[in-house]
Amino acid sequence: MNRLSNKVAIVTGASSGIGRVTAKLFAAEGAKVVVGARRQAELESLVAEIKAAGGDAVAVAGDVRSEDYHKALVAAAVQNYGKLDIAFNNAGTLGEAGPSTGVSEAGFSDALAINLTASFLAAKHQIAEMVKHGGGSVVFTSTFVGYSFAFPGVAAYAASKSGLIGLTQALAAEYGPQNVRVNAILPGAVDTDMYREMNDTSDKQAFITNLHALKRVAAPEELARSVLYLASDDASFVTGTATLVDGGASITRT
Numbered sequence: 001m002n003r004l005s006n007k008v009a010i011v012t013g014a015s016s017g018i019g020r021v022t023a024k025l026f027a028a029e030g031a032k033v034v035v036g037a038r039r040q041a042e043l044e045s046l047v048a049e050i051k052a053a054g055g056d057a058v059a060v061a062g063d064v065r066s067e068d069y070h071k072a073l074v075a076a077a078v079q080n081y082g083k084l085d086i087a088f089n090n091a092g093t094l095g096e097a098g099p100s101t102g103v104s105e106a107g108f109s110d111a112l113a114i115n116l117t118a119s120f121l122a123a124k125h126q127i128a129e130m131v132k133h134g135g136g137s138v139v140f141t142s143t144f145v146g147y148s149f150a151f152p153g154v155a156a157y158a159a160s161k162s163g164l165i166g167l168t169q170a171l172a173a174e175y176g177p178q179n180v181r182v183n184a185i186l187p188g189a190v191d192t193d194m195y196r197e198m199n200d201t202s203d204k205q206a207f208i209t210n211l212h213a214l215k216r217v218a219a220p221e222e223l224a225r226s227v228l229y230l231a232s233d234d235a236s237f238v239t240g241t242a243t244l245v246d247g248g249a250s251i252t253r254t
């Protein structure tokens with residue numbers, strides 16, 4: 001408890017899955033949280049849950065493809081809570097999947113826009129605010145796909161998410177002197193809407209489960225605890241990393 005006392009955080013992709021659970025954990029650990037995604041009703045219910053549990057949060061709905069939306073999220077943090085210490089840039093999409101020879105330019109570009117360009121735009125405005133108050137911690141949600149594992153049919157997803165690792169390293173090097181830490185978390189399979197949409201048969205779920213040394217997929221809470229570590233001062237000397245939280249998928253060959 002209270003690992004994020006007096007901290008102010010932004011969490012994107014907070015309407016469901018990993019982001020929603022992480023926003024609740026941040027609030028339970030004492031952070032004031034600005035939650036973002038497109039689905040306003042889901043954000044409002046999340047804010048109500050956080051407040052009912054004694055925490056503090058505010059919802060700002062929008063689309064991460066818009067630079068103005070990132071300005072609005074940072075403005076909400078400053079106007080409501082006075083500063084910004086932590087950002088979990090987690091909104092993401094699988095994008096257009098299927099054989100790569102059939103993927104459209106628009107589909108590929110949209111995955112880049114949501115998964116990679118939006119993360120850059122978010123960090124651009126978040127870091128500018130963080131440095132005013134002595135630094136902060138930025139965490140991006142990447143994935144093991146395109147880093148330690150390759151699947152057919154997800155080129156746009158793999159390319160956009162692995163780009164986040166270069167972005168993480170570049171920003172960590174650039175803003176480390178101003179005490180901004182930047183890390184990427186690389187989940188294995190996590191039981192969320194995105195996972196269920198991608199793995200819609202028991203055969204696909206069995207295949208994915210078996211890729212992990214632990215022979216199961218993660219609960220979103222297991223990712224949230226790792227994000228909390230990277231966001232908090234427990235990780236005060238951790239920056240520029242690609243942190244695998246993948247149940248051993250990267251070291252499994254059976």
Ligand SMILES: NC(=O)c1ccc[n+]([C@@H]2O[C@H](COP(=O)([O-])OP(=O)(O)OC[C@H]3O[C@@H](n4cnc5c(N)ncnc54)[C@H](OP(=O)(O)O)[C@@H]3O)[C@@H](O)[C@H]2O)c1
Nearest residue numbers: 013015016017018037038039063064091092189190192194
């Ligand atoms: N589940 C897995 O196995 C897994 C594994 C590795 C990495 N990841 C990554 O984990 C992150 C969270 O995904 P999840 O598994 O928790 O799935 P999820 O429940 O589908 O969450 C995706 C989140 O992203 C938001 N989002 C998507 N497009 C957006 C846009 N254009 N603007 C604003 N928000 C947008 C969605 O909110 P709205 O629809 O309300 O906008 C939602 O809150 C993603 O980046 C994903 O790539 C997931």
